[in-house]
Every structure is written in structure tokens, then in C-alpha cells.
Amino acid sequence: MTRGRRRRWRIGLGAAVGSLLAGTAVLPSSAADTADVTDAVDYTVTVDPSRTGAAIDDSMYGVFFEDINRAADGGLYAELVQNRSFEYATADNKAYTPLTAWTTTGTARTVDDDGRLNARNRTYLSLGAGSSVTNSGYGTGLTVRKGARYDFSVWARADSALTVTLADADGALATPKRVTAKGGWAKYTASFTATRASTTGRLSVATTRDAALDMVSLFPRDTYNGRANGLRKDLAEKIAALKPGFVRFPGGCLVNTGSMEGYDAASGYQRKRAYQWKDTVGPVEQRATNANFWGYNQSYGLGYYEYFQFSEDIGAMPLPVVPALVTGCGQNQAVDDDALLKRHIQDTLDLIEFANGPVTSEWGRKRAQMGHPKPFHLTHLEVGNEENLPEQFFARFKEFSAAIEAKYPDVTVISNSGPDDSGTTFDTAWKLNKDADVAMVDEHYYNSPQWFLQNNDRYDSYDRGGPKVFLGEYASGGNTFANALSEAAYMTGLERNADVVKLASYAPLLAREDTVQWRPDMIWFDDQKSWGSADYEVQKLFMRNVGDRVVPSTATSTPSTTAPITGAVGLSTWATSAAYDDVRVTGADGTSLLDDDFSGDAAQWTTTGSGSWSVQDGSYVQSDEAAENTLVTAGDPAWHDYDLHAKATKKSGKEGFLVAFGVKDTGNYYWWNLGGWNNTQSAVEQAVNGGKSTLLAKAGSIETGRSYDIDIKVRGRQVTLYLDGQEWGSFKDDKPAEPFRQVVTRDQKTGDLIVKVVNAQDAQARTTVQLGGAKVAKSAAVTTLAAAPDAENTATGTPVKPVTSTFAGVADTFSYTFPANSVTFLRIKKR
Template structure:
């Protein structure tokens, strides 16, 4: 997961007027009259808006069974309180203020009587350090996640606790909510040293606000208090509804455990003598074995993770859903804004050996050291690991690649059949991306992991992204991608992009939307594929698109082509703006001059700032002839001036960073708070600069370079806008430029063939507000007249929620198939036609 700024949903306007406002005009297809959204069979020579021509005799790219998969990262409480079925939060009393300032060992617990947490020689074990000392007649109650523990009437829940008592202690276990008892109370008796005690509770009512209480009649020490539903996915401890939704996608692979978890925090891990370093990067050996012996860790995303869902469970889940496991291990170069290379040769060698041990854990015989540990956990059969990724979104490509080569050499020497995956940094372009790809090509890497989160417009514009990739070079693993939102508009843009992924299946070998899960009460990132709370889950519109593609992939691309949508592209238009992000900065001598020399704006702030409109956060004021934003914590503090109709102009600004994490932002082409360009100098924790385009709040990077901004130094910034061409100058030197003239094509298609059934699968995305009457020419293909049709169609702003499913597939049949036929694809739709072989 890229630790970029949280970006608001981008509402792609698909009417001509709205697109013109976004500087792109994509008019409706040139149909003289409105057409019905109902499929129409007509003569091929009838007037149509589009034409799709298929060449069944030509051979297209082979599509691997693993083409589409899922990426699981413990973000948005995806593991504890999510896919991991444990209902008790902080079950081992390991929460700490060192991990989160709001945490204590009793977070999510309430006590009565005499109760205190302890960390001494009487602990359960070295990795489970903190326990609860409960006095006679005292109790402790857990409130779970979200609103409480969720239970279903008639379902059975397995309670367990590790307890220690001098003599004996009767423990009473109750489950209740505000309305009373939810299950019959149970009693267990603890005697002597630490031992595990169990009980079974059957819910007598359904509740989402349950509380679990353990009361003791005598002094006792408690740890690892647990309540897990008996009904978990295939009995393997995962929350059934969430696991079933993932399985229903029929994914070809599961990438895990991250993401930013992999390469953030200390790389040293757990040490038996000194304990563990807080905020550790995820290390697989911490996560296997009995759960009471697994170390708790601070999560990069601001909460703790128990590791009850660990590497063994990831492998097991992958096997349960028939997917290839694809673990990611740290490369000792931190990412996600940290950007440091760990210079410790002994530690590097240890991590390389840990990686070899991981492969042995997955694939080794039961007679091997780590294969024996796997077998002891209940799985003597190897998991069949074939792919393994090293690193995640490292922003230091040279340092990363020096370490990657050592990992790859060690793996290839001992396990030559395992593919080692590299990556290209945190974005879809820029100096880091270019350097990383150069290194990957030179080293003949097998697979390169690309990540990007962009606006829907970017996805509509970049369907051809992989058309020009070197067919003989490294292949692409698109490990993380999504447009910025969960509306149907976002899903449409992703569907349009996926047709390009399939067309280039000889280059793009793996692809996974990200993130996978989001607990609605603990959201660090959006968009997300599956949403849930403690009692329900629901599919996003994006999920429905992913499912449609995953379950209808086909085995080979059938070459095809389609006509496009006429487009008219006007110049970049808009006012100018100033902003900051977690930084205090001062601006002066703002000048905007038209291409003909006309002065449009001049402000040296010798007076007030009345020409500027404050649309963002922060604290702006005129100080000593400068316009100063003084709030170092505020994000996107935009102020703007000028006319949204301005075009073809030059902007000059003098900017000085005063304090904070980043640099400064100078905007142009500003239409409103969600539609603008800005030159982000010293962004991403002052590691790089880029031009970003915002369309309805969603941002895409147009050009970027590594670099930082000095505090206290005044910089001269000049931006030249001519038509759609923009050139940028820093201190009088040309920094870079771009031409933003790529149309956002709303009509995309791809055709594949299912080898097993012989079906032709015609996949069409119509991401515009009008129907698309289309002539389809199947060439010499022998086909039956009846096709199975699956359609996703909804309003662009439609969003699925817990209580309303606005976007769902509709199945139908179409009886008008011939070698040449006409079909009308509804407005704002994704349509799959499965055409039977004749």
C-alpha cells in the first residue's frame, strides 16, 4: 500500500459540459437519435455508434490462470476485527502506549474489583509478556470491535483462556448485552500453573453489541482470553462471510501480508533476550506456531496486530480458495515515506536466510527443520510456493536493488523453481520508476511489481499503458491499483483499464486491486474492495467488476479492434493557487501574465490578501510583505486567485519553506477545490517533486522527480501554460514539462476465448451517459445465435452499502448473435457476452 495522501473520491463527469469543465470534451457517440438500452439485433449496415471487429483466426496473448488475484494487507482493521474471526480485542493485554498513545494494556477492557496488568517473571511466555492479575470477586469485560461482540442466535462460540491460580480459582464466563444474557453462563476451574481452559457458549439471541465477561471467585492470573465462532471458513479460523466473498472472486493468487507492513519499522524483529523492538516490520517467523507464543506488533496503520492471522493461515487460506500464495518479504530498505536503507550486513544475511527458511516452511518435507514446524501446525503436505516478492514500493531504487540481487541469488541457488519478484517503487511514473525499471531490465528480472492509485480519468486515458512495453523484457505484476473511489464511476474506469490488461496478457501476468478489506469504523484508506462491520459485509461496485473479470477471464486473447469516441480537447484553463501540506511556507511576488504580455495578476502582498480566496485549511496571513501559511499540521491549505477561464499564461511565484515535513505547492488551471493542477515541490516527506492533476478531488501524477526543498531558502517558481503544454522552471532552470492531451476514451473492449467451453467472451465497457449501439463483426467464427449476457449498469455515483445494493450483475440472454450483429451497450455499463461455439 502506498503511503500517499488520502484522496477524496473523484466524480468523473461524463456529460459533454462536465468534461469540458475538466478540460476534456468527450461528446456522446454520433448517433442521430436516442437508442434503447435493450440489446437490439439489426442488420450490420444499420447506422451504429461503434464497431467491434474480431479476428478469430489470429492468435492473441495467452492468459494465465493466475492473471487476477487479491492482495491482503492488514489495513482498515482487515485482520484483527476483520478476516481473523477472533471477537475479543486486545485478548493478550499487549496494547501499549509505545505503539499508540491512546493504548494501554486494558484498552477494550473494563474491570471491577481488584485487577491490574503485570509484566514480570510470572508471564505466560517470553513473547506474551503482559497478563491480568484478577483479585477474588473481581471481573474483566471485553467490548470487542466496532459496537461490540457480534453473535448470531443458535451459533456456537468457543471460549478459551490461559489461567494460573495458587490452589484453584472458579472462573465464570458470561456473554451479555444491554438487554441481558446472550448465552448461558459457563464455569471453568483454574488450578496451579499456566494452562488453557475452554468452554462452549451458544447464543440465545442475535446481537451486535455483546460483551464478554470473566469473573473469578479467587485470585487468578489471566491471559489470551478468546472467543471465536465455531463456524469459520472451512474451520480454519477466518470470518466466514468475508472469506466467502474473497473465495467467490475465484482469485488466481493471494499476495500478502503487505504493503507498508513489509518495509516499515525496525527490521531487527524479536530478540529472545531483550524482548522486541516496537513498530517492527512484518517478519514471518513472528507469526507461526501456537497463537499464545506469537508476538504482538504495532501496525504501520496505527493499531496493533495480534498475528493470530499469520503466515500459516495465509498459506492455508490460499490453498482453501485454490489460489497461488505470493508472500512479500522485507528487503531492508524502508518505504512508505520512511525511505532509509538499512546498512547492516549481518542483519541482511539473517533476512536472506529467513527467506530461505520461509520457502522451506512452505515447501519443505516434514523431515526438514521448517517443514517439520509446518507439519506440527497441522499441514504435513507442502503448500507449493512458486512465487515470492522481495520488498514493497521502495523509493530508493539503487539501494533496494543491491539488496534484491542478493536475495534473488540466494533463492535461485537453493530453489531455482521459485520466481523472485522485484518492484518499481510507489508510483506509475517518475525518476524512481524509471530507475527501478532500468535496473530490473538490466538484471533480467522475471516479474516487476507496479503500484498506482489514480483518478478515474487516468484509467480511462491509459488503457494502452502496456501496449508499448518490451515483449522480451521483464513481465509485470500489477500488485496494487485502484481509482480513487467506490462509486460505479470508479468501477467503470477500472473495467475499461482491465480490458487493456487482458489485451496485454503477454506482459501483464498478475494483477490485484487493492486494498481488499475495510472495516467501516476503522478506515485508514479508501477505496476498498469489500466493506464490513462486526455483523455484516457488502461488496463495492469495484468488487462486482473484479468478480466479473476474474470469473470470465478466458485462456487466450482473440485479437480485436474497435472504433473510438470523437473528442475535442481544449486548452488548460483555470486560475492560480498556493498551498502547503504539513508545512509552513511563505509566498511573495505572484505574477500571472498572458501569452500576449497582458498582466492578469500581480501581488507583492505589500497590502492585504483580498484577491485570494481561502478554500482549504491552514492559517493564512500577510506578514512582512509575504503571504504566510503558518499551520505545520494542516494539509491542502489552498488559496486561489484569478479567473477560471484563464488560459495560455505564465505564472511566477517566490516561495520559501519555513518549517514542516514537506515543501510547497503552486497550482494552476484551478477551476474549483477539486479540479486543478499543482506543482508539488518537496512532497512525499520532502523526497520528490511532481505535477499532480486533480479531477473532482482525485489526483494523478503527470511527471515527477526525486528532490527536496531547503528550509529558509527562497525559490523562484515559473510555470508556462500554452494550450495543453506546460513547462516548469525552478530558479530559472527548466525542471520539466508535460502535454496533457490524452483523451479519456469511454468505450473499451477486449475479446477472449475459453478453451474448455469454446466460448468467445466479448467484454465491453461503456463509461458514458448514453447507450452505445455497436456493430460486432466476429469474422469467420462459427457461433450459436444465443449468448449468455452479464451486465453491470447503474448511475455513475451509485455506491453499494450495507443496506442497499445499487450495483449488481444482471444475467440475461441475447438471441441475435451471428457472424455480424448489432448490440446496444447500455449507458454506464460493463457487459460480458459469452458466445457459444457453433
């Protein structure tokens, strides 16, 4: 995951493709109901079966799992008890205590002393005679289903009878169980059969004498594939239904944030440590918990063994990511400790042995002891994640790579290109990777729907002889069908370039509805149910209909116009206090459009965001250092071809200034972000319906207390930017956002020709399809996703879902009208 300034648009984004900024291949406004659309645009798709396109690997599309949005504990990991080992702490979340999610009666206290269960499971609960403890799960209570079986376990040190109950406010949900604990720490088990359903259940343990408890657990018997310590069935089934080619795990920021030192058994927890795989294997009661980067606790009950096992269960290639001793996600520090680096390299070699080694090897034996004597067939491994210090990262990556290739030459070692699709870090990282002839580079980017429609050709110009691309994280910034359409359009370009882009995964995978740190997400859930987003339906359609080889094809484009950039101007800050002065807007003919030296009031400015703006000593000051996106605007949205000048001074805070132009409204504008990303980078960003894309980026920072002269020259679609009188950069925003995209592939096994067409506009696409003499049957199986652009799948309804039909009019040249706002796959049988 990329963290930092992109957080501005991830929450509450409602992007719709049909209302892009004026002048950039403007699409018609959104239709309320695609059935009412009568307009049509004419296209021609021409297929050339005489030529051979790129081969597509079986692993082309996969999934990226990160423990974000409670994706693991409280999500995919089927454990129903929250904080089962009493290890929650303020290091995880300021609101946490060792008794979070628990209530007690009688005498009860949590203890961390030499009487603990083991060195890694340090805190336990001491219960006095006649006392009890009750757990409420992750939401309103434990969800149980009538007739379902549930397996209880607890580690206890006691000479006492323990009474275990499963109940809600209306009474018992199952017959209570009684277990007798005797002596030192031991594991005790029981099982329940629910006599009725409930979403507010509670699990309670009561004792007749003094007792110590730890690892209080309740699992549904019906986990995915019936595995103990298993996965929540409906979530695992939704992932399996995608038929992914790979599973990337354990995450993004989890991998390279926090201390690299790891767990210290002598001094107790090394809280907030980077994810290290050895912490996550072996008996669950011996796995240490950790503070999750996303603000909660992770138990590691779902660990590397379970990730490998799940990948195997669904027929996907496992693709683990290990830290490279350069932190990311806003931390941006390189760890200089040669001994620690060597340890991490050895840990990585041990990981490969754990996955692939014989049972006679140290780590292969540990895998066998966990229940899997056969190897997991690991073939790809990634080192690092989105490092923003490319030179420091790559120096360490080379040491990892050399050690892995020397011992395991058949394992592909994957590098990365930082957190963005362009900019200084990206360019530097790619040069380092290319010069070193790295096998594969992981790219990550989260952009607006418009960016995805504009950049279908991104990989057309990549070096065919250079490193291959793993698009490990991408999404368009929302879960509406408009977002999914733009991603589908982009995926046609990924397939067309399958000789370069070898792997691709939408991110993130899972989100618990009541615990969301990041939007958008592919699969959503609560304690009772789960549902796939519109993006999920697109990903599933592509994953299940990949094909083995691209059949070259072309399509005519959508007529478009190019109007000048128009809009008002704006000022903003982000976690920073700043002062602005001498704001002037002058037309290309010299006409004064705005001139404000703030010698009086700020009546010309409209506040649209947060923050505290006031005129102070002849400047317009935003004084709230904690406020994010404090945009104020002035002028006419119809302005075009003008010069904007402003003087800006940073007073305090984390970042710099944001000077906006081409402002249509709060979700549609450009701004020059000076000193963004924790004051490490400057960039021009474009917002379309709230979703941002970076148009130009450079490294750089803003000094506190220094006054800067900022000038922006807008002429047509051309923009030139000046800082203190020197040209900083320029760009021309004239790339069309093409709404009609296609790709054709062939399934070698069936001989099917798969024509995939995305029509991301409110007009139907009346299309002539020319198959170039391909020998095909007269009918095609059709799968269509069609909905209003703002349609969104939720817990209460899923308007975006596939519809299947048969089309009987296939010929060498035939006509097909693709619905407005649709993704359509035609599977045409070989004749």
C-alpha cells in the same frame, strides 16, 4: 501501499467519470438515471479470430491482503475478543493501554514480570478474589447470532473457579459456564450456544480466588471451512467468490516499515518492527503481537500458516512478500548490516522450506506439526515493497535472488519499481531490473479515473522480451461506479497485454467501516455484515470470466475535442509553512490578468482549504505547519494561455510549495508540487474530481529559507515549467480519456468467445460487432453491470450489482447497444 502525498485524495473522494476537465476528451455530464439516457454514440468492434492473441494465465487476477482498516483483527480473523492477550500499548496507539476494550470490577491489574505466560506473551491480567473482567469486542459489542455456537478459551494460572458469561444490557445471551483452574499456566475451554441475537454482547470472566489470566478468546464455531483459529465466514466467502488466481500477503507498508531487527526475547518486544513471518507461526499463544503501521495492534493470530491455508482453500496461488532491509512508506532508509541481511535471506529460504519442504526438513516439520504435512506449493515470492531507494534496494534484492535461485530455482523471485507509475525512482528501478534480467517486477499506482481511461495502452509498448509485470496494487481513488468503470476499462488493456502483465490485484482488499485508514477498498464490513463495492463487482466479473487466450480485436474511438487548459491559479502548502510574493499572471498577448505583491491585503485570494493565511511583511504566508492542503485561489476559471509567476520561500515544515494552475474548483486543477513526498521529489499532478495523477516527476528537495522563482507557461495543452529561470520540465496533456474499451478472449475449455465491453459515458454505445467468421451459436449469455456514475454500494444498499440475461441476435455481424455507464460481458457459445 504507497504512503505519502497521495493521502491528499484518498478520504472522501467522489470521482465521477462524466465531469472531466474541459478539453481532455470531455464526456457528457452525469445522468441521474441511466434508464433516462436517450443519446447514443456509434461504434464498431471488429474481431479477428484468424490471429492468435496473448495467452492468459489462470493466475492473471488475484487479491492483495494487507492488515489495514482492521482487515485482520476485528475483520477476516474471526476472533471476537479485542486485546485478548492484554498486549496493547502506547507504541501501537497513543490512546491504548493493556486494558483497552476491557472493563474490570474488584482488584485487577496488568502485569509484566517473570510470571508471564511465555517470553512472547509478556503481559497478563492479575485478578483478585471476587473480581471480574469484561471485553466489549471491536465495535459496540460482540455480535452473536441466535442458535450459533461460540468457543471460549483462556490461559489461566490459578486455583479458582472461573465463571464465564456472555451477556448484553438485557441479560444473558447464553447459559453461563464454569471452569475450574488448578495450578500453573494451562488452557481452559468452554462453549456457548446463543439463545438470542445481539450486537452489543460482552464476554466476562469472574474468579472466586486470586487468578492470572491471558489469551482470553471467543470464536464463532462457524468459521470459513469450519477451521479452529479460523476466518470470519462471510468475508472469506466474498473473497472466495471472486475465484482469485493468487493471494498476495501480508501487506505493503507492513512489510518494510519499522525495525528490521525483529523480536528480541531477552529485552522484550521490539515494538514497531517490520513484519517477519517466523513471528506469526506456531501456537497462537506463543506468537508475539506487534504495532501495526496503521495505528493499532496486530495479534498475528492470522499468520503465515493461515494465509497459506486460505490460499489453498480457495484455489489461489500464495504470493508472500518479505522485507529487503530498505524501509519504505516515507521512512526511506537502507539498513547496512551484513549479518542482519544474511539472517533475513536465511529466513526467506526457511519460508520456502516451510511452504514446500518435506516433513523431514526443519520447517516442513513445523508446518506438519501445525496440521498440514503436505506442501503448500509456493511458486512465487516477492522481495521488497515500494522502496523509494532503488539502488540500495536492488543491491540487496540481488543477494536475496541469488540465494533463492541457487536453492530453489523453480521459485519466481519478484522485484518492484517503487511507489509510482512513473518518475525517477520508477525509471531507475526498471533499468536495474531489466539489466539484471529479473523475472518479474511489481508495479503500484493509485490514480484518478481519468488516468485509467487515458492509459489503457500503457503496456502496449512494454518490451516483450523484458521482465514480466505484476500489477500488485492499483485503484482509481474512490468506490463509486465511475471509479469501477475506469478500472474495468483499464483491465481490458491488461488482458490485451497478458503476455506482459502476468498478475494483477486491486488494492486494498478489506475495510472495517468504523476503522478506515485508506480509501478506496474492495470489500467493506462491520460486525454484522459485509458488502462488496462497485469495484468488487467489476473485479469479480473479470476474475470469473478471464478466458485462456486473447482473440485480437479493435474498436472505433469516441469523437472528442481538444480545448486549451483553462482555469484560475492557486497557492498551497502541505505540512509546511511558506511565504509567497510577487504573484503575476500575464496573458499570451502581454495583458496583465493578476498582479499581487501583497503590499496591502489579500482580497484577490479565496481560501478553499485548511491552514492559516495572512499578509506578513509584504508576503502571503501560510503559517500552520501542521495543516494539509491549504489551497487558496485567485483569478477566473476561464483563463487560458497565460504565464504564471510566483516567488516562494519555505519557512519551516516537512515539504515545499504547491503552485496551482488550470484551477476549476477544489477538486479539478493542476499543481506543481515542489518538495513533496517528505521533501524528496517534485512533480506535476492533475486532480480530476479529487483524484490525482502524476504527469511529470523528478527527484529534488526545497531548502528552508531560500527564495525560489517559479514560472509556469500554459499554451493550449502544452505546459512548460521553470525554476529560478531554468527549464525544469514540460508536458502536453492531450491524451484522450477514451470511455469505450473492449477486449475479446476465448475460454479453451468451453469454447466460449467472451466479448467484454466497457462504456464509461452517459451515452449508449450503439455497436456493430463483427466476429470475422468465428463459428458461434446464435445466442449469448449476458452479464451487465450498469448504474449511475455516482452510485456506490454501502451497508444500506448495493445498487451496483450484476444482471444476467440472454441475447438471441448473435450472427457473424450483429448489433448490440451497450447501456450508458456499463460493463457488459457477452459469452457466446461455440457453434
